[in-house]
Amino acid sequence: MAGTLAGLHLWLNTNAFGDSTLCAGAVATEEAEAVLTGPGRISDHPGPRRTTADGEIGFDCVIERSAAGLPGSKTGRLHVQGTRERGDFAFTGGRWPDPATVSFFPGGGVAPGRAWVQLPAACTDRQAGVAEAYAEVGADRAKLVRLLTNTANRITGRAGCGQSEPLRTPDRIAPAAPQxxxxxxxxxxxxxxxxxxxxxxxxxxxxxxxxxxxxxxxxxxxxxxxxxxxxxxxxxxxxxxxxxxxxxxxxxxxxxxxxxxxxxxxxxxxxxxxxxxxxxxxxxxxxxxxxxxxxxxxxxxxxxxxxxx
Structure with missing residues (x-):
């Protein structure tokens, strides 16, 4: 009986025996776990856009981590997607944060609760390819950027527009500047x-x-x-x-x-x-x-x- 309960706990409240990737292979489960801290099992489902006509680059995926039967636990959510934007999207407002609040690094940026990585120029077709993610405001920025960098490498690899050298996670991310x-x-x-x-x-x-x-x-x-x-x-x-x-x-x-x-x-x-x-x-x-x-x-x-x- 104890063994059965332990096995049930592993299945419901950890990601033991789960798949190694999520979002049709775009996101590593281990990296999603690192961003969505706390107990719970990882799952994914299509995001609000659900479908895209942008071949292998475009995808929209919501990853959740929820713990069954643990009082006070809440569901963590991570929204990851591959999109296209005008190449200067990070500086033009709209749904993007004020660039003065962003910590930029080569080929990307991170702000509280969101980050993006720009895909190589070979992936640009009238608009630049972008891997972006939305997480809790307090999510670890370095882990979120690592997830997106590796996601970008996966989707550019399958789209055939990757570079000879894969994109690299930055060694350092500058802290947000105060007013x-x-x-x-x-x-x-x-x-x-x-x-x-x-x-x-x-x-x-x-x-x-x-x-x-x-x-x-x-x-x-x-x-x-x-x-x-x-x-x-x-x-x-x-x-x-x-x-x-x-x-x-x-x-x-x-x-x-x-x-x-x-x-x-x-x-x-x-x-x-x-x-x-x-x-x-x-x-x-x-x-x-x-x-x-x-x-x-x-x-x-x-x-x-x-x-x-």
Whole structure:
């Protein structure tokens, strides 16, 4: 009897004897277990999109870990999917978090409760391929990134667009940057860059990717504008192969130029407070973007001013 109960416990509340992969082979069960900590058995089912026409890259999967008969236990959920986005998706807002709150690493980024890894350029077909995941806000970021990196290698392998060298999990992920008072005359740490009435700033600098969010106060509703730049080869490759890219960018505030021989992407996303102030003397988006890129030139070694059209 004791043996039967022990076996039942192993089956219901651990992942003993379970499959080694989930989501039709895209995700390693062991890596999902590492993200979904606590007792319980791992299972998976189709996500909200369920089906996709994007061949081997596209998938949508929800992984759950639930413990049967354990008081107080709750179901942990991890949503993993393969999608396509414009190559600069991480800097353009929408359903993506403010890039100033993201810890970037080569070919990806992680924010509280979510992460993504960009697939190699060979996987880009009008839009860049992306492996992304949503987890609990307190999920271990390194484990989530490891899961996504290995997931990206699996789906690119079966799609036949992987690199000769597989994608690697970053050695280090920078901590999230805190918000701080903005310095007069050098907002975002850029000498000579000024913004009207901006009181707070938050910026991330991973080396190849830089982003700064500015605000009139400490709440998201007070956001003024977010400025970003990247020389990450994986991101640049995805941008250049995305539909709508003209050779100089996508539009007047999402551009690519050469800086010390490196293609460099610059972006600006307006916040609600900037939009509200446009009729009250605030600079136009083109003028504000031009001021940002001019101030950023020394930081990125730009040989000539960024062309704004």
């Amino acid at each position: 701080r008072p903005a310095a007069t005359g050098s907002v975002c740490g850029l000498s000579g860059f000024t913004l009207p009435a901006v009181l707070r700033e938050r910026f991330q600098d991973s080396g190849s990717t830089w982003s700064c969010g500015t605000a009139l106060g400490e709440s998201a509703e007070q956001a003024y504008a977010t400025f970003s730049a990247t020389q990450d080869p994986a991101v640049i490759a995805g941008i250049r192969k995305s539909e709508g890219f003209t050779g100089q960018g996508f539009d007047a505030t999402h551009t690519v130029t050469e800086c010390s021989g490196k293609p460099t992407y610059f972006a600006m996303e307006p916040g609600p407070r900037y939009t509200e102030s446009l009729g009250a003397g605030a600079p136009t988006p083109q003028d504000l973007f031009a001021a940002f890129t001019k101030a950023a030139e020394p930081r990125f070694g730009c040989a000539k001013p960024v062309e704004v059209h």
